[in-house]
Amino acid sequence: xxxxxxxxxxxSLIGTSTTIEGDLHFKGGLRIDGHxxxxxxxxxxxxxxxxxxxxxxxxxxxxxxxxxxxGEIIGPVFxxxxxxxxxxxxxxxDVYYRALExxxxxxxxxxxxxxxxxxxxxxxxxxxxxxxxx
Numbered sequence: 001x002x003x004x005x006x007x008x009x010x011x012s013l014i015g016t017s018t019t020i021e022g023d024l025h026f027k028g029g030l031r032i033d034g035h036x037x038x039x040x041x042x043x044x045x046x047x048x049x050x051x052x053x054x055x056x057x058x059x060x061x062x063x064x065x066x067x068x069x070x071g072e073i074i075g076p077v078f079x080x081x082x083x084x085x086x087x088x089x090x091x092x093x094d095v096y097y098r099a100l101e102x103x104x105x106x107x108x109x110x111x112x113x114x115x116x117x118x119x120x121x122x123x124x125x126x127x128x129x130x131x132x133x134x
Contacts, residue, residue: 008049016055023060032056040064054088080115
């Protein structure tokens with residue numbers, strides 16, 4: 001659906017034992033497993049992807065094209081392309097998105113606002129069914 005506007009590779013990693021205090025600016029793909037106390041902002045001149053893992057916590061504003069969240073964000077979130085909220089995602093703050101995929105169990109304590117350019121794209125993630133052996 002998004003074609004070349006979606007980044008699928010991770011260029012940098014912030015490990016579980018790392019805490020960063022201050023704003024973080026990045027290009028390309030970034031995965032956070034640690035703790036960031038500051039804004040996390042992707043360069044808008046190229047396609048970007050940010051993964052907030054189950055172990056991660058971000059306290060600050062998040063701005064990126066493609067965002068996958070399975071950890072915690074405390075602050076406003078701006079996703080200019082696709083926002084994926086995995087089952088353990090927890091966001092406390094207002095969320096602005098173009099397309100949204102939200103799994104069961106994900107929590108948002110704030111306002112969800114769709115970017116009004118084009119038609120809204122909302123996908124409900126269906127639980128995976130186990131194949132029966134009969």
